Amino acid sequence: MFSKILIANRGEIACRIIKTARRMGIKTVAVYSDADKRALHVEMADESVHIGPAAAGESYLVMEKIIAACRRTNADAVHPGYGFLSERAAFAKALQAAELVFIGPNPKAMEAMGDKIESKKCASAAHVSTIPGYLGVIADPDHAVQIADEIGYPVMIKASAGGGGKGMRIAYSASEVADGFARAKSEAASSFGDDRVFVEKFIVDPRHIEIQILGDKHGNLIYLGERECSIQRRNQKVIEEAPSPFLNDAMRKKMGDQAVALARAVGYDSAGTVEFVAGQDGSFYFLEMNTRLQVEHPVTELITGIDLVEQMIHVAAGGKLALTQADVKLNGWAVESRIYAEDPTNNFMPATGRLVSYRPPAEGTHQGITLRNDTGVYEGGEISVHYDPMIAKLVTHAPTRQQAIASQCHALDAFVIDGIRHNIPFLSALMRHPRWHAGNLSTAFIAEEFKGGFALSEPTGCLARRLAAVAAAIDDLSAVRQHAISKSVRGMLARPHRRERVVMLHAARFDVSVETTSDGCLVRFDRDEEPAHIVVSDWRPGQLVWCGTVDAENMAVQVRPVLNGMTLAHAGTHVKARVFTRREAELITFMPSKKVDAADTQLHCPMAGVIMLIAVEVGQEVKAGDPLCVIEAMKMETTLHAARTGVVSKISVRTGDLLAAEAVIMEFA
Structure with a gap:
């Protein structure tokens, strides 16, 4: 058995491998880039070796640096995790040449299966069911369109050396094939160092x-x-x-x-x-x-x-x-x-x-x-x-x-x-x-x-009632704590057994009464014939998660204090909750509301990333949905589209620029 393993990866998979190696009594070596100097996998490993700049192409993907780190630490073997060099037969061969063990399949099997084109040929020879498609080298977008026309739409354009959804596009028309072919090749080259792609029939509803x-x-x-x-x-x-x-x-x-x-x-x-x-x-x-x-x-x-x-x-x-x-x-x-x-x-x-x-x-x-x-x-x-x-x-x-x-x-x-x-x-x-x-x-x-994308919704129905009960219980406990902090003994003794409150979940109003019990509290909804909600929790003010039961059902609610209330998040919903006395609720209706102007004449970078392509020019008219530019972030390319009709009045970036989130890319008249 090995005495020391180097993990040629980072993040959660490196940490996960370390846990098993530690249980097996095997020492571990972590490698890290400039960006990962303080990463968790570096802290967990027995030893660590710096291998270069943040860019993966200058650190985690450089085989020579991994082998040098093995030499430096006397590691016996290398576990590649997933991604990076994990499916590179050349890496497994280089380790063999260096008399190091690759913890993974032999290079021959990797070459046969790691290349998606060759793997389909092997599968067919082994009598495994395969999808109709074109497995040869595709020269250009026109060739890709010709193949797609012959196979029939929709088609899948995939990187031969790809994985994890990178270098992959679904196309329903010739124009989508041409654009998808370019994007797939670009992603494949940057993620895997291999820009070959192939086309196959896309199975509908698979x-x-x-x-x-x-x-x-x-x-x-x-x-x-x-x-x-x-x-x-x-x-x-x-x-x-x-x-x-x-x-x-x-x-x-x-x-x-x-x-x-x-x-x-x-x-x-x-x-x-x-x-x-x-x-x-x-x-x-x-x-x-x-x-x-x-x-x-x-x-x-x-x-x-x-x-x-x-x-x-x-x-x-x-x-x-x-x-x-x-x-x-x-x-x-x-x-x-x-x-x-x-x-x-x-x-x-x-x-x-x-x-x-x-x-x-x-x-x-x-x-x-x-x-x-x-x-x-x-x-x-x-x-x-x-x-x-x-x-x-x-x-x-x-x-x-x-x-x-x-x-x-x-x-x-x-x-x-x-x-x-x-x-x-x-x-x-x-x-x-x-x-x-x-x-x-x-x-x-x-x-x-989720056709229109995902939006945080406000709770309705039974869920709204349960969250209102939680908000009332939180407010009641906070009031008890405030009395205790101020040592207002008289106030505590004078505190009514049944406290009437109004819970506002944004615009939805719930008139409730709250009663303390030995375990938690009872929350009754006015003019409601249903039994009171029994709310039980050991939550304390300042905790970010309210965990407890409502009517004996487990419930976890994210709680964040905000001005004049709290936000509650649960089950994909998010709402601001405010709890008032009945008199406060009457007065709050007289407070004016602030209107927000949503007009925006700028395109902002939605995440930190690199500008890969600018698709428009100053003075060009664009319509809603037109592509404006392509951003690469975290090894994925994203096309940004125009939100409305307008004219490009200013472009503030150039291809290759690294932008922070919310940076202005271009402006419109």
Whole structure:
């Protein structure tokens, strides 16, 4: 077994590998760029080596620097994590030449499967179902359009060396093919150093199912069930679960057998994933094979009890798999949410900045429910423009799918992040969506169910009543604390047993009465025949999350004090709450409201990034929806469009400029 492993990666995956290596008694070496000097993975590792500037192309992607770091620290082996060099056969070969062990598949298997064009040819030869498409080299946009016309729309344009949704576009017309071809090639070149793309038929309303496989260097291969990753946005997975609510035992075995057959055909000998696109009719087709550890591997670990990183290290050291296919049992259900630094209310634009508050819910197992949080950040740390915007992966495991979803909802609501924009409100709302609960999924789910994008909504109905009860209980407890601080004993004795209040959730009014009990309080709604709401919590003023029960149902609510009230966030809703006495409520109606002018004649950079392309000139007339420029941030290119008709009066930037968030790009007359 290895005595020391270098981790050629960063962030949450580096931290996750360190945890397993530490449990196995193996020392670890972290590498870091200028931007990651104070990163969590550097702090966790036994040793660390600086490898260059913030740009990945000058640090994490430079093989020679990784090998030099191994020499310097006497590391035996290298675990690449995912992304960066994890699927570079040249890297595995370079490590072999340096007499270092690559903790991953052999270079031959990586070459066969890492290239998406070649992998489809191998899959076809291994009698694995494949999607119709063109697997040759595409010369230019015109060639891509010709191919798409022959295949039939819609088509998928994909980077041959790609992954993680980068270098991928769906096109429904010839014009979209031409633009998508250019963007896909550009993203592929910057992310993978390989600008080749291919075109294939896009299966309408598909589900994304992937099979986890595991092999050793002695010819043993097994599959560890499936994951469903159909909840995607811009071809980037958002929520994953295991097993899939779509598969039955027969389909699971058929897909698993094909995955193993493909892996066996190329001599695969590590952890890997064979991805399929499945039609709603139960048909399925080979999509690609990822010759590495997947981002979403925790859900498989939780339902199988198998540590995939430990198995990768074990087989890389020459060990045999201790498991046979018959030993693999699927236990319960696991759901994973990817928490990103992005603004879901602004077209999910990536966000950067400092984590002023970062307090995830506690990990562990309680009453059969397991909560796991894989992360690479900490409170006070920064989210950099240079890398993927993932903050954490929140995973829950329970005996049933509905229990795993319910525990995921509660955990998301209790997850505190302040200082940057993040997608937790969106995840929380999505997790409660009826279609998600029913398991009626496809990769178009988000586009179909959130057609106008995502907006923080105000609570209504039963949810509004529950939040009003929480607001009344918080206000009542704060009043008790104020009396205690002022030591107003007389005031405490004179405090009425039943206190009448008005709770305003923005413009919605709730007339309530509050009574203290030994455990919490009773909140009654005036002119309401229903029983009083029983609100119980050990929350104290100053805490950012109110955790407790309302009528015996668990509830977590984000609480932030604001002028004359508090904001409450729960289940994807957000509202300002104010609690008044009845007299105060009468007087507040006379307060004037302020109007805001929403007119804007400037295009602002939605996130820190680099200007890749300026598509207009000064004096040019643009219409709503016209492309204005292309921004690259966190390895993804985003086209900014005109919000209204106007004339470009000033362009304040040039191609190649690095901009801060909210910087002015251009102005309109």
